[in-house]
Amino acid sequence: MAMTNDVVRVAALSDIHYSKSSHGALLPVFERISETSDVLVLAGDLTDYGLAEEAKVLARDLTSMVKIPTVAVLGNHDFESGEEAEVSKILTDAGVRMLDGDTFETHGVGFAGVRGFCGGFGRGALGAWGERIIKEFVHEAVNEALKLESALARLNTSQRIAILHYAPIRDTLEGEPLEIYPFLGSSRLEEPLTRFDVTAVFHGHAHKGKPEGRTATGIPVYNVAQHVLQTCYPDRPPFRLLEVRPGGEPVASDEASITERRHRGRRSSDRVPVDG
Numbered sequence: 001m002a003m004t005n006d007v008v009r010v011a012a013l014s015d016i017h018y019s020k021s022s023h024g025a026l027l028p029v030f031e032r033i034s035e036t037s038d039v040l041v042l043a044g045d046l047t048d049y050g051l052a053e054e055a056k057v058l059a060r061d062l063t064s065m066v067k068i069p070t071v072a073v074l075g076n077h078d079f080e081s082g083e084e085a086e087v088s089k090i091l092t093d094a095g096v097r098m099l100d101g102d103t104f105e106t107h108g109v110g111f112a113g114v115r116g117f118c119g120g121f122g123r124g125a126l127g128a129w130g131e132r133i134i135k136e137f138v139h140e141a142v143n144e145a146l147k148l149e150s151a152l153a154r155l156n157t158s159q160r161i162a163i164l165h166y167a168p169i170r171d172t173l174e175g176e177p178l179e180i181y182p183f184l185g186s187s188r189l190e191e192p193l194t195r196f197d198v199t200a201v202f203h204g205h206a207h208k209g210k211p212e213g214r215t216a217t218g219i220p221v222y223n224v225a226q227h228v229l230q231t232c233y234p235d236r237p238p239f240r241l242l243e244v245r246p247g248g249e250p251v252a253s254d255e256a257s258i259t260e261r262r263h264r265g266r267r268s269s270d271r272v273p274v275d276g
């Protein structure tokens with residue numbers, strides 16, 4: 001579907017966990033996305049065990065069905081077998097823009113992507129103190145946040161969308177056991193989103209989480225894990241569709257969120273979620 005009325009339709013999903021036997025599994029979903037959207041976002045856990053063989057199955061399905069630009073980040077599962085570089089190359093060769101602190105612009109909309117990392121939220125976030133291995137763990141989250149910040153700084157578009165695998169806020173984890181929240185994301189990832197006032201954020205990883213939340217400053221955050229979308233919207237294909245107007249004006253009257261953001265002293269919303 002061509003871009004119409006200067007509106008860019010961004011389809012997003014994650015945690016598709018392609019295995020060696022997944023051939024054709026998401027073809028109907030990819031077909032629907034190709035018919036309704038201008039760009040596809042895949043927010044990590046593209047494969048189940050991070051095997052090159054799994055990535056080849058996914059690459060084949062994507063190339064046979066998806067004719068729109070596709071942009072993705074890796075998730076933790078894509079690292080499981082130590083073949084993440086090959087997984088990334090196979091998908092890149094299939095035309096997917098793999099982001100790891102990189103940017104991608106299409107139809108006037110900018111995308112910045114990182115995997116992110118975990119470590120917890122707010123006052124409960126793990127600090128870089130004590131044993132060396134704790135410091136290294138915390139530094140991984142700090143480094144991912146810095147990569148995200150530097151990517152966002154390079155985008156010149158007025159609409160900037162962040163793609164993460166791990167969650168930047170707690171809201172979209174609701175439904176997961178509280179005990180594992182610290183392993184599902186890090187609030188260190190929220191700071192760059194706020195600083196660069198991104199249009200929207202997509203993440204996955206929390207399979208039992210909540211589909212929507214907001215940063216402290218009102219930026220919409222969407223958990224697009226396939227399982228979340230299937231559970232919360234059983235009558236829709238499992239992807240989130242977001243309409244963005246590159247020029248910066250609101251697309252439609254999502255009055256509740258626009259009013260809320262004005263109330264918080266921010267510019268009006270330039271994005272409207274649409275049924276997946």
Ligand SMILES: [Fe+2]
Nearest residue numbers: 015045077205
């Ligand atoms: Fe996953």
Ligand SMILES: [Fe+2]
Nearest residue numbers: 045075076205
């Ligand atoms: Fe994950």
